[in-house]
Amino acid sequence: MSNVKIMDYDRALELFEPVLGFEVHVELNTETKMFSAAPNPANEAHHSAAPNTLVAAVDMGLPGALPVVNEKAVRSAISLGLALGCTIAESCRFARKNYFYPDLGKNYQISQSDEPIAFDGSVEIELEDGTLVTVPIERAHMEEDAGKLTHVGGSTGRIQGAEYSLVDYNRAGVPLVEIVTRPIFGTNHRAPEVAKAYVSAIRDIVRALGVSEARLERGNLRCDANVSLRPRVAEGEEPAPLGIRTETKNVNSMRSVERAVRYEIQRQAQILADGGTITQETRHWHEDTGVTSPGRPKSDADDYRYFPEPDLLPVKPARKLVDELRAALPEQPVARRRRLKAEWGFTDLEYQDVRNGGLVELVEATIAAGTTPAAARKWWTGEVSRLANAEGREPSELITPANVAALQKLVDEGTLTDKLARQVLEGVIAGEGTPQEVVDARGLAVVSDDGALIAAIDDALAAQPDVLQKIRDGKVQAAGAIIGAVMKAMRGQADAARVRELILERANSAE
Structure with missing residues (x-):
């Protein structure tokens, strides 16, 4: 991975225009899961729970188990959509996203496809120098999280080389809102900075709403960063078609989002300059080496064979509820x-x-x-x-x-x-x-009794009789030795400034 050729960043931006897009998954802090009554405790309790103990029949995909929508999750999704300037759907519905999910027992994910709860918004972000950038939001939709696989054996902790895998369904069914941007143009050299600022802004919004703990390192907030490049054209010419994008998955810190976008720009620029083509795929970010590596070919929406979830009725938020949540926005x-x-x-x-x-x-x-x-x-x-x-x-x-x-x-x-x-x-x-x-x-209070301090000073001077004369000779820095001795004698409970004052008073008094 570390031997991959990458182009100088400034050179890459001379030749190509970066186009960005982000999918941010927000894990909601509801008491129960998206479609079941299984508990969804806060961070520490969730991470310390024994495997497969925070589950219900729905989460395990057991036959006959039917989902029920979490009302608080719907309210949180509406609030988040409103905070992103989105229109809230008068009616929306869930869909089944069919894909091989080894960590979802029913082998499909309940999500939303063409009927999201919130759509057509924008969020204003601020770069470190105060520059404002408007990021267009395509949609914010509700879905459930998948579980967790632990690959045992091998040296990397990944599935390659593992002897077997363990499935923990504790996270399966945790409520998520996925926020999807439209393509973001015009970021140019500041593309990595825009990426970092956008994810940071989403985190700030989510925390202000109180709908998630939004800790990237714990997976409460997860960012998939999409990057594509297109050749620059002369001023006045039609823009080149959009390039093929890659999706760097689950980057877990603001700094990593910035670094991953920068690396992908450099990597893709070198491939295109050499006459190659970009593979549409997911990629993994490696924090230790600062590079991305191939994951799997990226599927388009048609490949997931979405169809309406037959076990759930459409969600129709009352206008009164939407207005109440809008009025409560921070x-x-x-x-x-x-x-x-x-x-x-x-x-x-x-x-x-x-x-x-x-x-x-x-x-x-x-x-x-x-x-x-x-x-x-x-x-x-x-x-x-x-x-x-x-x-x-x-x-x-x-x-x-x-x-x-x-x-x-x-x-x-x-x-x-x-x-x-x-x-x-x-x-x-x-x-x-x-x-x-x-x-x-x-007994940690500062000793404020001058008598006790003077006694300690006298003891220190007795142990270092030449110091007082040095101070009187103008070598005031010599007082530092006495201050240190007094502070030690008083177990650090003396005010060093007051000790210094008393020493100088002693030096300036008549012999």
Whole structure:
């Protein structure tokens, strides 16, 4: 794979125009599955459940088991469609998508083909320099997820070389909304950036609606990136026909979406420049090597032999329901991003760090609890995220915004230094109580008694008698040795700035 020839990116864009398209699958956070009463728990519970325990007869494809549509999933799909500027169908229906699904017991997927619940929309996305791009949405339709195959044996974890495969139906039947764009033209050199910004915008919309946890690394949000190239033509000439596309499947991070699109542009450009043709196929992204590899030939819609699902009636959303859901839509992500960034006084990079970490709501709640935007950002993007990553958990699982604000208040009041505050944070995460309770139980408050500090300074000076004279001789940096000794003696519970003040006062006093 790594030996595949690719063209220089700038050269590729001189010769060809990239045309993009995206299929984003959003896993809905309903309590039960799309067509059965089997539980659909939140991330951690779903991933830790024993195989084939979150199932019902419908999910297993058992004879005689009939599907029933999940009402909350329909409401979530309508809300998402409205947020994407789509028209909501007065009537739509489900269809059977026939394909070999080893991880769907009935060997077909219940989806929607020519009658989606939402269609003809657009979403405005913002690039990092503030450029706005409108992405046309063809449709957003409801469907069910497939299960999971685990390939045992072999060295890659893939089916090639495996001795056998295990099927886990826990994910089979989980509600999905698939968002399909129309072809996206005119992105040129910024195509990879547009790809990243689009998926990020969908994640922001989904989270704002509260219909999904939208974690790419957990598969709550999955992106299939379609890329094709067509030759550039002289200005005024008719555009060349669309090229053959490839579909890079299930790319699981924003950075990977960007890298995968860039790589496919370079790979396809080299093939076309050499006189070759592009194969319409799915491709797999390899995060470690930064390349794509062939999957299977890509089927067109006709190959799936869609036909109406005979066991489900059409879905006919009441206009009153649609109007209620429209009225409840949150602020659009681009407008919200600009408002919050201005209110908080963040630079583009600072806001991007918060946004990429999925921390906007947590920072917002922490500010509302009484701390400054800078302090809220510092805690959530810094120590809290570091500890969460180390434990493989979400930052919100470790500590509440209210406790982060309370912790910062203790720092602002001088009760804690930053170093002590980190110890208190660990205590809160360990379940020892609120920040104040951890301070009291561990005795971590800063020593504010000047008498105790002066005593510690005198001991340090006695151990290093030449330091005081060095300070008096103008070598103020020598105070660092005494500050370090005092901080050690006080177990880090002294205010270093106050210790420094006392040392300099001592040096400037009469001998």
